[in-house]
Amino acid sequence: xxxxxxxxxxxxxxxxxxxxxxxxxxxxxxxxxxxxxxxxxxxxxxxxxxxxxxxxxxxxxxxxxxxxxxxxxxxxxxxxxxxxxxxxxxxxxxxxxxxxxxxxxxxxxxxxxxxxxxxxxxxxxxxxxxxxxxxxxxxxxxxxxxxxxxxxxxxxxxxxxxxxxxxxxxxxxxxxxxxxxxxxxxxxxxxxxxxxxxxxxxxxxxxxxxxxxxxxxxxxxxxxxxxxxxxxxxxxxxxxxxxxxxxxxxxxxxxxxxxxxxxxxxxxxxxxxxxxxxxxxxxxxxxxxxxxxxxxxxxxxxxxxxxxxxxxxxxxxxxxxxxxxxxxxxxxxxxxxxxxxxxxxxxxxxxxxxxxxxxxxxxxxxxxxxxxxxxxxxxxxxxxxxxxxxxxxxxxxxxxxxxxxxxxxxxxxxxxxxxxxxxxxxxxxxxxxxxxxxxxxxx
Amino acid sequence: xxxxxxxxxxxxxxxxxxxxxxxxxxxxxxxxxxxxxxxxxxxxxxxxxxxxxxxxxxxxxxxxxxxxxxxxxxxxxxxxxxxxxxxxxxxxxxxxxxxxxxxxxxxxxxxxxxxxxxxxxxxxxxxxxxxxxxxxxxxxxxxxxxxxxxxxxxxxxxxx
Numbered sequence: 077x078x079x080x081x082x083x084x085x086x087x088x089x090x091x092x093x094x095x096x097x098x099x100x101x102x103x104x105x106x107x108x109x110x111x112x113x114x115x116x117x118x119x120x121x122x123x124x125x126x127x128x129x130x131x132x133x134x135x136x137x138x139x140x141x142x143x144x145x146x147x148x149x150x151x152x153x154x155x156x157x158x159x160x161x162x163x164x165x166x167x168x169x170x171x172x173x174x175x176x177x178x179x180x181x182x183x184x185x186x187x188x189x190x191x192x193x194x195x196x197x198x199x200x201x202x203x204x205x206x207x208x209x210x211x212x213x214x215x216x217x218x219x220x221x222x223x224x225x226x227x228x229x230x231x232x233x234x235x236x237x238x239x240x241x242x243x244x245x246x247x248x249x250x251x252x253x254x255x256x257x258x259x260x261x262x263x264x265x266x267x268x269x270x271x272x273x274x275x276x277x278x279x280x281x282x283x284x285x286x287x288x289x290x291x292x293x294x295x296x297x298x299x300x301x302x303x304x305x306x307x308x309x310x311x312x313x314x315x316x317x318x319x320x321x322x323x324x325x326x327x328x329x330x331x332x333x334x335x336x337x338x339x340x341x342x343x344x345x346x347x348x349x350x351x352x353x354x355x356x357x358x359x360x361x362x363x364x365x366x367x368x369x370x371x372x373x374x375x376x377x378x379x380x381x382x383x384x385x386x387x388x389x390x391x392x393x394x395x396x397x398x399x400x401x402x403x404x405x406x407x408x409x410x411x412x413x414x415x416x417x418x419x420x421x422x423x424x425x426x427x428x429x430x431x432x433x434x435x436x437x438x439x440x441x442x443x444x445x446x447x448x449x450x451x452x453x454x455x456x457x458x459x460x461x462x463x464x465x466x467x468x469x470x471x472x473x474x475x476x477x478x479x480x481x482x483x484x485x486x487x488x489x490x491x492x493x494x495x496x497x498x499x500x501x502x503x504x505x506x507x508x509x510x511x512x513x514x515x516x517x518x519x
Numbered sequence: 520x521x522x523x524x525x526x527x528x529x530x531x532x533x534x535x536x537x538x539x540x541x542x543x544x545x546x547x548x549x550x551x552x553x554x555x556x557x558x559x560x561x562x563x564x565x566x567x568x569x570x571x572x573x574x575x576x577x578x579x580x581x582x583x584x585x586x587x588x589x590x591x592x593x594x595x596x597x598x599x600x601x602x603x604x605x606x607x608x609x610x611x612x613x614x615x616x617x618x619x620x621x622x623x624x625x626x627x628x629x630x631x632x633x634x635x636x637x638x639x640x641x642x643x644x645x646x647x648x649x650x651x652x653x654x655x656x657x658x659x660x661x662x663x664x665x666x667x668x669x670x671x672x673x674x675x676x677x678x679x
Contacts, residue, residue, distance in 0.1 A: 087646060087647035088646050088647045091645075091647065211587065219591055222587075222605060222606055223595060223596070223605040224595075228609065228612075231608070231612040231613070235612045235613070238616060238619070239619045242619055242623055250645070253645055254646070257645050272634070274632065275552060275640050276644055276645055277552055277637075278552075278553070278557050279629075280630045281555075282561055283565050283626050286564075287622045287623070287625070290569050290618075291622060294569070294622075298615045301612065301615075305608060505555055505556070508554055509555040509556065512555060
């Protein structure tokens with residue numbers, strides 16, 4: 077076609093580049109997925125053993141009835157949050173670096189919430205009784221207590237997983253149609269069904285855009301509510317160290333910090349293994365690390381305020397709790413937490429650190445470790461050291477609990493790395509639109 | 520007698536010029552297929568679905584919590600039977616849930632999805648082609664064809 081108005085941006089090249097990862101994976105990639113599946117199986121067997129043997133195979137006891145399982149639940153819910161931050165909040169702010177990483181972040185959100193949702197069930201012991209949590213009319217004279225934060229959690233996490241899944245799928249529809257158009261056989265049928273017959277007409281785009289921004293607007297307060305509600309699981313109780321009003325913003329900031337770290341942890345290998353260097357650039361990681369630094373500062377401020385509030389209160393029990401958390405085994409955890417969540421991210425004040433991928437990856441792992449430890453530190457310390465010294469106890473996780481956690485991590489990674497080979501890991505139409513607007517890609 | 524013409528452009532700018540030329544020549548644009556959303560796509564009625572879903576969810580949350588608490592009043596922890604601050608959390612979550620699901624339903628209905636393939640759909644419109652379907656009177660066909668061609672469009676066929 078001889079067109080004097082041809083745009084300098086090469087949309088066909090963007091199209092080919094971004095659909096290229098959706099291909100038969102290499103043998104080593106398949107082997108890595110198989111290894112993850114094996115670890116998941118080990119975790120599954122450990123859980124099965126717990127179901128058959130009972131919760132005594134865990135380290136849970138009286139007084140520490142919430143241990144690693146609840147820690148890991150809070151951790152995974154937190155990881156999910158920055159996916160929504162990147163996909164929804166940055167969409168509302170029209171951040172230009174968003175499209176390159178939004179798909180991976182949204183997928184991370186959905187898989188992290190799915191993994192998180194398993195943990196209350198694992199912790200339940202008799203998992204087949206989970207439906208007691210739901211408001212289902214029954215003849216057992218049972219009804220959920222809507223005044224309980226644990227039930228708020230059920231509604232919040234269920235809503236979050238549903239809305240996040242809708243948001244992810246909705247964003248995928250145009251890309252699934254593109255995959256349908258270039259596939260053959262059963263894949264064409266599968267992608268055709270999944271894209272619902274999308275053709276990219278002006279009518280479809282009009283409604284698509286209209287709802288996309290509204291979904292982002294709905295997801296934004298949702299993400300803040302979900303981790304606030306998770307924090308109320310603790311703050312609404314009266315235990316020293318838990319009963320504090322700072323928890324909701326403290327938890328939301330911590331969640332976004334851990335989620336951003338996980339986006340970096342996954343984004344660096346994603347960029348390299350799927351050859352997306354042209355689309356996920358150092359600039360994108362620079363922006364992400366600035367966001368990470370910002371949330372790290374909020375979290376660090378929260379740590380300081382939490383201690384200040386405890387000591388300023390003059391309450392001897394509160395002061396004792398925070399002294400307990402800063403000494404002994406918990407003191408060592410506090411040191412690792414501060415290293416991971418406050419000190420290491422502070423290096424991102426320097427542009428050189430923000431633009432070094434090995435350093436970014438290292439810091440992201442440190443933040444992941446630090447945030448998991450923070451939840452463990454918060455949860456188990458208050459339970460093991462409450463008002464009455466006669467009721468004090470201790471807790472350490474059992475092999476079963478660690479195997480279940482290992483299995484959950486393998487499950488999350490297995491879902492994520494399978495997903496990015498089945499659909500484009502970077503949203504096609506959004507990158508094309510961005511390129512047409514600013515003429516920066518595909519030239 | 521009405522005639523339909525299909526023209527393909529390989530840039531957004533050319534498409535925009537083509538649209539204006541068609542309007543000036545008296546043709547009517549039936550549909551556009553494009554790899555990215557058109558600029559002036561207008562306001563979608565889906566927002567009303569979202570609003571209706573949100574209101575329904577909010578009302579359902581209060582109805583579920585207050586209704587069942589009053590139907591079986593159990594006092595727990597000394598809190599009131601109707602503990603509205605606690606119940607607000609459920610109402611809020613259901614507002615978001617229902618609004619999102621209603622929005623999806625509205626999108627599917629307004630976009631006529633799920634749907635079958637349109638005759639003449641070209642997969643290249645998912646890649647880099649901007650395809651426009653124009654209807655006009657038979658007498659105007661040549662002038663519209665010329666207008667589209669002058670804007671860089673390739674008038675590929677007259678579809679039934």
